[in-house]
Amino acid sequence: MASDDDIPAKKKIKAKKSPNGGSDVKMKPAVVKSASTNKATSSSKKKRKRELEPDPVKSSSPKKKKTAATANGPKKELKKLDKSERLQYAMQSFLWWNAKEPPEGCQWVTMEHSGVSFPEPYQPHGIKMLYEGKPIDLTPIQEEAATFFAAMDPEGMHLGNPKTANIFIKNFFADFRDILGKKHVIKDFKKCDFEPIRKHLNEQKIIRKAITDQERKANKEDRNQAMFRYGFAIVDGHLEKVGNYNMEPPGAFRGRGEHPKMGKLQVSLPGHAWGDIRHDPRGQWLATWKENINNQSKYMQLAAQSSFKGKSDRFKYNKAAKLCDKIVDIRKSYKRDLKSKDKETKQLATAVWVIDRLALRVGGEKDTEEEADTVGCCSLRREHFHFDPNNEGGDNKEIELEFLGKDSMLFKQTIDFGATMYNEENGMGVQVYENLKSFCSKKKPTDEVFDAINPTLLNNHLKQFMDGLSAKVFRTYNASRTLQEELRKTEASNGWKRLSAAEKVIEYNNANREVAILCNHQRSVSKAQETQLENLGGKLETLKKQKKTLKAMLKAIAAGNTDKIPTKKHDEKALTEKAAKAVEKAKKLKEKAKTNEEKIKATEADEEAKKKKREITEIKFKQAHLWDKVPTRDQVVKKLEAWNNKISKMEMDLKHKDDNKEVSLGTSKINYMDPRISVAWCKRNEVPIEKIFSKTLRDKFNWAMAVEPEWEFNAKIAEE
């Protein structure tokens, strides 16, 4: 059904190369009415195959094909590759850093792509929500809205917190009532019961879990077909990966923190309406549309491993590296200006100090009616500063900074401006403290501390030191410098050369952690993680008790009191067999299950069996230190040694997990640390790059892979 519509849609979107090769097309779906339906996944596989792009490997120039073939083995080998792999090779064969640049001011000349893929339209399930306990008939559109709400986790970050739950419910219900109409019986949220729909959704989840391997394969194939169709673009003759080709499905807006609009119903593209087709080679986007709640532009862009992103990334890191030299002048300048009589100059200097030393974001203005109340440097308020937080009195120079930053992440740190690290080498920590104190004096809690400046002013000020310098460059610069310095420190430590690759990777991760802490990259501890940590703690306690028992056994053996030695209470063999049988039975049920009821039953039986198995594992663990019969002294000594190892290993593991549970290492790796530092480190230390960068990261940073072992993040590298 979809396929007939696909053709015109595709024609519309696809660029036609004009004879002169000039006018390829950018599209801009939305806004206008020219409707077209165009589906990503459906049953019409055969048809789709024919419609696929001419094989991009073939479509690229003969020359390029040759490069791909010679670079990766003889042509015969290529034949064996599947389509995904061939596409991979085609993309990897384009080394943009060796290629000709597009014309000045342009990012591309020709562009071909298949547009966005729309999700399947909503399929009504017919499950009725209750109002005052009675089932209510809803139209498909009304039912869809109700289902958005039912899909929210009652314990999740929106509904699980009473404060946000109130905002969410208020917004959702207002929009829901709009859809229901004024005369609808549903008038009071408290009388609504979405439980039947929620239950239905959970059942669907369970059913999905019970799919066979075959079905799973088929699903993957479907997704692959969509990926072949929408996931690639040809930019100036080169194959490139598209990032987000799936149109965002409608749903309840999930704003973070205390976002005043969370819960409102969000529809990206009413009626799949395409807008105009635009050819604007100055930008990198492939499609753009407006979202209805915050009136924000959304974009379809190329993926992270594309040449566009790679170029921007390299440019970003080179700019940050340039700072290595300029920073001296900048710091000299702001240190002088910290004492300026001019309020604006003084505030600018103080703000740049804060951005440089504390790695804060610049902090643009926000409208709290429209967005969550979060701040950065320039928008910090008096209420975010607690002077002398521990009431130490005297010449205490501590300030506790407490505010919500980007994504409503809590920044809560006590900065001792009198500390050596902020004052050595004329760091001016104490002066900054005095400035902040004076900026705060005579102000209301809600007044801005930096009331004489704003991000535009600050960034313009920075431009005088370096072309293109803005506040965010400091975060990139300091993150990369920190990584490099931390890595150098460990490399200079005693016995470094003797460490195994795995041990070196741990050190790398420690350096990465320093950067993440500097940038305040956090993650919240999920409930599952919390219980896991508790369980590990419990296990550790058990191990320690068992060690005590083992020691007592040694004593008893020495004293000849062998009758006092405990032995295993439970017959492990019998228990294990019992569990295995239950698992086997559940498996059979799963294989036989045809109807939804059977699938649900099978999954439940499966979960029950697994639970039993876990219980038995637990029993085994609790008597693992014992024997069936009275052991010899030798046996006990051996086991005691093993237990000591187990305990120290688990203690390490636990500490490691605890240290890391709230720190997110990925964000700095992806966005802040110059990848060339990591690549060079790997080369110097004979650590395989795969231990540091996943496949996706290696593709994203392909431009960084060729650096020399001694490569350094400094101002010189920007000269290339």
Place this chain on the structure above:
DNA sequence: AGCTCTACTTAGGATCCAGGTA
């Protein structure tokens, strides 16, 4: 000069999946 708008980077949570290990 200050505001709005556009285009891009940066971000954490949810979900998926593979590989290490009991």
Place this chain on the structure above:
DNA sequence: TACCTGGATCCTAAGTAGAGCT
């Protein structure tokens, strides 16, 4: 050899910055 966990990937929100507009 199944299981579980942690890492990879997906998703889209939330920043920054600069251009353009009034």
